Amino acid sequence: MTNSAYKNLVSRFREIDSLQHAITYLNWDQMVMMPPGGSEMRSRSIAELAGISHAKLTAPEIEVWLSELAGSADNQASIREMKRVWGNANCLPAELVKEQIIVGSKCEMGWRTQRAANDWQGFLKNFKPVVELSRQEAKYRQEASSATTPYEALLALHCHGDSEALIDSIFNELREVLPDLLQQVVERQGDSQVSVNADFPVENQIKLNKEMLTTLGFDFNAGRLDQSMHPFSTGSAGDSRITTRYETDAFLEAMAGTAHEVGHASYESMLPEAFKGLPIGESRNMCIHESQSLLFEKQIFYSKAFMQFITEKIHSHLSAATSLSADDLWKLGTRVAPGNIRVEADEVTYPLHVMLRYEIESRLINGDIEAEDIPELWNEKMMSYLGVDTKGDYTNGCLQDIHWTDGAFGYFPSYTIGAINAAQIFSVIKSEHAAWQERFKRGDVEFVRDWLLKKIWSQGCQLKSQELMQSATGSPTKAESLIEHLEARYLRCEY
């Protein structure tokens, strides 16, 4: 009886996975290949598939099957994850979801022009209903879960397993250290000695990035690299789709982007085959996901040793770069400068941008502040964390991000928890492979992939996120992992 209930659930989740596969590649096609004329019909088709998928996940028999399995001794982790996914899909009134789509897309559409026009008041009008509905959503999700606050219930959609209390305590530690550390780094680096004023043809950059992908373990029999306005990674085992954005005057950024995406893609490609299509076979959460991309980008690509290896390839593909040494490129890639914009921020200032957003969005959803309060808080924190004055500049201040416009609260922390996880994981890998720099200098990163495959990728959702960090690194996520890394790289210039 319970055995057949589990079998039914497995086959239902695999049907849903087949539909999600279709949506995934139709979305990729839309962003990378589709001509503009295809939009309308494509949206209709994806909406139809999403509707069928949602109906399969919310059908009453799922609740029956899950309740038959209550207390079952077998497949406990798998059932737990099925319940989580099912619960996420079932706890909101359909009416609320529909309203959210309407006010969210209105706010996002408005934002596209209001941002450029520095029009905070115009934005605020559309944004208040978004906040109101997100607060309702958070309450429903909190009731249906063990979340301790409404915000934590939204956080769990992206960072499930990493509690608000954990993030609070981590960010408190960072707040103690980072602003000071930043000052020291800026003083230490002084004025930049390296500048790049040349043209690097996109087709050469593409060849270079493809060669680097192979070095980083990407298999072109099971994936593609294409171009898009916003770099992203999607797909699944056997068929990863990575995109990169190229500018003729910024080849290093494109390469870093490619390295970042290969981290995401590797994780998705190497999830446990036995759990394919089941919630337990999915990636753990965005804090783990981002740790994989940041490990490839920050820990591997921007290391002195790997830069030494890749510089030769850069020279062979980009003739205008031959005057830049490996050391020049490393200095370019590790340049620190406080600024307005999160997506342009370096490794040292990025967490400060994230913390500021976390502090605002958590208080906003928990009802401690109102949307009107955002600009003042933003300015205050930008000044205190980064020494940057954003007063009156909404465009490059609180209007810069798209995330909040359609109610995606609770996503920001994953960037920084991911950076910490990456540093923490890589410090264990380094301690187990004393010759890591020698290997990177030869372009050998396979030992990193092997380690990640064993400890992270092959685990799927069998463990909760902090159990996974504990089992992989011997400790839950801790702020000092990132602080140590930043001090070693930016103060002592060790790697």
Added chain:
Amino acid sequence: MTNSAYKNLVSRFREIDSLQHAITYLNWDQMVMMPPGGSEMRSRSIAELAGISHAKLTAPEIEVWLSELAGSADNQASIREMKRVWGNANCLPAELVKEQIIVGSKCEMGWRTQRAANDWQGFLKNFKPVVELSRQEAKYRQEASSATTPYEALLALHCHGDSEALIDSIFNELREVLPDLLQQVVERQGDSQVSVNADFPVENQIKLNKEMLTTLGFDFNAGRLDQSMHPFSTGSAGDSRITTRYETDAFLEAMAGTAHEVGHASYESMLPEAFKGLPIGESRNMCIHESQSLLFEKQIFYSKAFMQFITEKIHSHLSAATSLSADDLWKLGTRVAPGNIRVEADEVTYPLHVMLRYEIESRLINGDIEAEDIPELWNEKMMSYLGVDTKGDYTNGCLQDIHWTDGAFGYFPSYTIGAINAAQIFSVIKSEHAAWQERFKRGDVEFVRDWLLKKIWSQGCQLKSQELMQSATGSPTKAESLIEHLEARYLRCEY
């Protein structure tokens, strides 16, 4: 009551259309973009979507809605086409369909090596069950329709509205004329004076083909041109996907292929917007579809006048082609030579290849011959129609085509009925536009597109195929339309 039944049907068929949209572009991606590692999951996803689509089409409520509409005065053509599509999906036992997939894919897989190995006996063993099941399918389809023979019931899947009797009578006329005409053309052409021995880089060919596509009315805001092993066209209004195969020593063939596919793509793009997603809004049948592609390829691209226009573009993109005049290229493109292989055949011999296959497959399905009889009949007809000896050479004889391997009987006639329809349609367009050659010389084909839009593309399935030919050209499909065209081009060298 009947009104709501029709509304229900419309909304159901549009849901099915949204699923078919997904399948269409996932198939395109599979053939053009997907890395090999994606195959397994892609097949599973497409099978899931096809299953959902089939279930939506065969659900019992559809029969109820259709029967509520029996005798309805409104939307008669739309309801007729819904019934046709629904009937095609409902008349076979699920068991038979499943068995067909198994034996068909076994036969096709085997054929891939047996063809190269000249292994007729090996193929025959797998092929006999395919024929047996196709005969069963044909009987079921005949019972559920007004088909006069089992073969006609299969024919209707591809050439609905063009009866076996019509095709018989057309092919009888062609058989009287073509072998003789072929002899005259071969004698007239003598040995070729033009030869091409140069290398034409693929990237230059791509630019050339894209420029030609624009001339032929293709809109890159609503479509793409890519490469694939086998050229094809897919997609729908707003998002046409054409592929071409390039060889560095055969640029004219690639261009002809592109022109062919733009005919298919234009038809699919310009179907009536008001009937979008409904059976009445689809293309009429393969005989009409192929007439559109052959009109662009044979009537436009290979005309002396268009060749004069396009030669300048060829010279500007392919430096190795500058020694070839428009007249040289026209001679190259209209060279006639009997041979073994259908897909390499010219405009004069192609119908003879098709007739041979039609005569064999119709007798095979109707039970007048057995699979064992094919090679002897093949050799006999090849000798009598084309004067080509294929005895013992199965590889280049009856094993050359993929169509029959998985039971696609009834498709071949559409190639030649399409060629006739193209000649017949274009002769009317010429008679209405005396200056057609002057226009082609300037690269102006818009008057052709306008005519086709009005008379063919915008019609969807409102008329049956022969009603459509009658209304567009003043006559049903008649063999002499093709004969006149071939005589004018190949004996009198008029255009």
